[in-house]
Amino acid sequence: MTGWAIEARGLEKRFGPLRALGALDLSVPGGSALAVVGPNGAGKSTLLRLLAGLARPTAGTLQVGPPQRDRRRRRAGVGYLGHASLLYPALTARENLTFAGRLYGLPAPEARAAELLARHGLEAFADRRAGEFSRGMAQRVAIARALVHEPALVLLDEPFTGLDPDAADALAGRLAELRQAARTLVLVTHELARAADFADRVVVLRRGRLEVDVARGDGDTAGFAATLRAALGRPGGAP
């Protein structure tokens, strides 16, 4: 499966009088990795929810993946991790992943859950209830849940939050694998260094508007980070 492209034109989202996202134009080719950075309240999470299909735009057009009328097919191609883990506290990690696999119609959800638990280093915690997990553990299971159906478009909102250094490195490795598999990745983060490391393009949102759009080009990560900092006018800090 190749990654899905994203095409947004004049995308706007309002919550009553509040404009969370305004007149956003954004094209993301399939198989690329986009990082969205910006301060709190910039509209990053709203953008991700729109891309996931969890919210509807107030105005503008949004095309995610190939044109299709069936909303179920669009949902089938999207893996989403938001601020919350989407996990049921009363169910174990294994049961949560199995349930997610069943929702996505996988032929062997139990086997897929076991595979994900092993791949994400969660076997020792597989039969513990999600309600007993620390923030970092829940985040690791939530990331596995978002990838349970091997989506064409992976949307991750602050996926490194709560992870210890080893888990963060493991996630970075997993994201690299997804990139090699030509999945489209959209990562929301506050960390400029992480964005430069992961993405081949970084956009900065402020107050719902796209303020900076920098592509990696042929440069290395250090050069890309320097370009980003220069574009933001911040020598070393977050946007």
Next chain:
Amino acid sequence: MNVLRAVLWKDLLAEWRSRDRAPAMVVFALLTVVVLRFSQPAGTPAGDALAAPGLLWVAYVFAAVLGMNRGFAQELENEALSGLALAPVDRGWIYLGKALSNLLLLALAQLSTAVFFAVVFDVDLAGVAAPFLGVALLGAVGLTAAGTLFAGIAVRTRFREVMLPLLLFPLLVPLLVPCVQATAGLLRDGSLPEGALELLAVYDGVFLIASFLLFEYVLDE
């Protein structure tokens, strides 16, 4: 159908582990029966067939609303509701899974309440057990068919605990009238009013089909 089974399995497993709904529903229904029994004027015969059927269904409705509210409230924890909304399935099956879990828990509350009610109100339910179970089941299907849909609508509102009864109670009138009349007939002389069961079946069918189709939009933001 697999999604229905998955949601039912998840709901019942979560309930077995947390015991969040069933005990509350049963206790609440039993308390309602006790309070309503003692609210009757002194000297009222225990088996007053005029009031008893209505009081029983009041207890059932209260228990159902409590259970259905909690059933969707648990989907708000960790935003699990978004996980359901993202699933690439016909959302009607998610609705049916949740409705069926609500029905099973309500049936449990109904059964225990009916036994307690028969003792407290001194009525003979055992003699009409089969038709009474039929009426109770048809009523429970209607309660959960409509209630699960409106619990899904109310869950994202600010005052969801109040919103569900506000939305639901007016729509329950066509269901509760034949339920109460049928129960009254059974307690009075063991007979069922003509057309009561048919009316219940039609109500159940209409709400099940309409809710199955409408639930696609209920899970949208």
